[in-house]
Amino acid sequence: MRLPVLNCDGCIGCCLEQSSPPGYAALLPERPDRADAARADPQQARWFAAAPEEAVALIRAHTRSPRRGEPGPCVWLDLQNRRCRWYECRPRSCREDVNPGDRACRYWRERYPPEPS
Numbered sequence: 001m002r003l004p005v006l007n008c009d010g011c012i013g014c015c016l017e018q019s020s021p022p023g024y025a026a027l028l029p030e031r032p033d034r035a036d037a038a039r040a041d042p043q044q045a046r047w048f049a050a051a052p053e054e055a056v057a058l059i060r061a062h063t064r065s066p067r068r069g070e071p072g073p074c075v076w077l078d079l080q081n082r083r084c085r086w087y088e089c090r091p092r093s094c095r096e097d098v099n100p101g102d103r104a105c106r107y108w109r110e111r112y113p114p115e116p117s
Contacts, residue, residue: 006101010115012082013108014098017071020062022093024048028060044092051089082115 023041027048048056058075062068076085084090098104 013112015074015077018074019072021091025063055086
C-alpha cells in the first residue's frame with residue numbers, strides 16, 4: 001500500500017507536546033552547560049543566536065515556569081494560525097527528527113489529526 005504524500009500544512013501534532021523548542025534551553029546565556037551545548041552542535045547554536053529576542057525570552061520564561069518539563073504546546077507555537085512563530089529558527093530536532101510522512105510524522109498525526117482544510 002502506498003502512503004499519501006504529506007506536508008506540514010495545518011498539522012501541528014509534533015509541536016503539541018514539546019513545551020519549548022527542543023534543545024534550545026541549554027543554549028541560554030545563564031545556563032552553565034551553554035558552552036558545552038554550543039560546542040556539541042555549533043549549527044544549533046547559530047540557529048538559536050539568529051532567533052529574535054522575543055523567541056529567546058519565551059524559552060527563558062518557560063525554563064523558569066512551573067510548567068517546565070510538562071508536556072504541552074511548544075511556546076513558539078501559534079495555536080490560532082497553527083504554525084511555528086519562528087519556523088526559520090527552529091532547532092535541529094524540529095528540522096530533522098520529524099519529516100512529512102515518516103514514522104514519527106505518522107505517529108503525531110494519528111495522535112493529533114490535522115484539522116481539515
